[in-house]
Amino acid sequence: MIHIWSEAAELNDELRDRILSHRQSNAGERKTNIGGWHSDAGRLEFCGDAGRRLLRYMYDLTDEATRRVLAEFGQPMQPFRWTLYAWANVNGPGDFNRTHTHPGSTWSGTYYVDTGQLNDDEGGAPLHLLDPCQGRANMFLPPLVPSSFTQRPEPGMTAVFPSYLPHMVYPHRGALPRISIAFNARKEPFP
Ligand SMILES: [Fe+2]
Secondary structure, three states: OEEEOOOHHHHHHHHHHHHHHHHHHOOOOOOOEEOOEEOOOEOOHHHHHHHHHHHHHHHHHHHHHHHHHHHHOOOOOOOOEEEEEEEEEEEOOOOEEEEEOOOOOOEEEEEEEEOOOOOHHHOOOOEEEEOOOHHHHHHOOOOOOOOEEEEOOOOOEEEEEEOOOOEEEOOOOOOOOEEEEEEEEEEEOOO
């Protein structure tokens, strides 16, 4: 699911400044990032009020994605309880994220603060999502489903996807930092 946050234009400058400031004093974690900086995961305390508002939005997106899937199966929305945590990513030139899934989570998503491009025509480093059942695209009525899906980011956009989907981020080609905030939402009780 792709969605554009209505508060992005108001808050992205603050999010960018706070994330880059937090990076100055925190070494970050080594996760799926090859190069780049991955913040500690939590409740975006280092993003202040903008972080709190973004977290609320992430809960809304999680509910909306759930509602859409349940509707596809003819089921009404259910009041699931979520454990949600988020972290910031800053990729510099050449940095990327290797293929991975997010075990222990139901939904994952990435919000884009800044694509790090000087020239918007170049676009940002895409997110690449892979169907874990490759035989589906190759063997079962091939035109129906793609084997993978590529999403080019833009500031204010969030991509939400099931946490079991393998995904990776292409090497960043922009001159400025590519800044995103990712989250995991786990249905409680899990699964
Ligand atoms: Fe990821």
